[in-house]
Amino acid sequence: MTTPREPFFPADKSIRASQAPLDVRDVGLVDYQEAWAMQAELADKRGRDEVGDTVLVLEHPFTYTAGKRTQPSDLPNDGSPVVQVDRGGRITWHGEGQLVVYPIVKLAEPVDVVDYVRRLEEAIIAAVRTAGVASAGRIDGRSGVWVPAATPAKDPAAPTRDRKIAALGIRITRGVTMHGLSLNCSNSLDAYGHIIACGIDDADVTTMSLELGRQVPTSELKAPLIGALDRALAGELAVADHTFGSAPDPSKGLRRSPR
Template sequence: MTGGPATPPTPRPPLGPELEVRRLGRFDYARARDLQQELVAQRAAGEVCDQLLLLEHPEVVTLGRRTPEGAADGLDLPLVEIERGGEATWHGPGQLVAYPLFLLPLGRRDLHAYLRDLEEVVLRTLADLGVEGERREGLTGVWAGGHKVCSIGVAVRRWVTWHGLALNVSNDLAGFERFRPCGLEPGVMGRVADLAEVPADDPLLEAHLERHVRGVFGHR
């Protein structure tokens, strides 16, 4: 995972006008993973337009491809080994999870730039609340108030993206305390609700995030 400039060095094409957003609410991790794989295949075949899944998971710890052996030993939570980059992280209620399933066109097939675009979406979402987010050199994700508030890990298949980002909105941070989330010290994790008032009509910031996904990636 690497940091990068705030804006891409060269103009890149928009992904396309159509985006279907699926708000799934509290949704089991295994079901979400299966759904992603189905939609990735359909998107690669041109059977559906770009998809954005917005949801929160029951408590689960996912282990990315770079997770050291034994990193999550002894946890009394469900553990799932998955295809995304990065190390172990926690998901649970109060955390907004976004899975963009986007077919990257020529001129946009740069996963480092794609990660920076996802960070930009989160930075703009935080700015809506008056919170100044930041990137950190050499680390993927978004920080605010001295803490990491958003973890990002992605995979790609036939140039269709899957997995995505997890924004800590109002979740209990205790879920991170029993291992090293993203290979970092547990105390580095923070949440938006400690930095700003979360809108009562958008408690997971789904509407804010969707708007900025459309703006950054060029969907109608």
């Protein structure tokens, strides 16, 4: 998605309040609720300058999470439990084989949420393209990183419409970010068949493995993604226009769903 206005900071300027190196913590497979509590504790400490900017790198066991705009029609049709969470967006799924990254970062003033999201996307696009999915980009009106329908996947089992390969969902409190991004690497797509992921029913979901026609473990993308994220937040990797299409925003005009 192209930025609808000029960002508050020049493209080559850091969006972080601190210039200290990121504290990257690879914490492995972590229960969603446990990771959420971990984020909340770090965010509180970051807001009081008791810790520096921290990036959690992990995977979750099978979990559906519903953001603030989730609608009843989005929910699992098989009765699976759902964690109601304080990030934006609608429902998504997490599971093994999906790389999850949670930046707990204090943003520079004035806080620019749109620019932060675009920089996350830019980091994902850079990592995914370097790994071989050269056509990955944005759909205007929708967050995340996408592969266009015009690009055939190497695995014939892959979906054929425009397909999301990475999702975003964030929360910013007192200038400190929480939640973040998930990149589908080698996970199954079966769980997505029971929900309307991100409230989108006119597109599909894919994985790095399906797009490249080989097994792509999360370990293969960790270093490239974190490196690109560091550079994007620092302004060394400038946000570029990688838009290949447009579509309706699935959360526009929706009120927060009742809890």
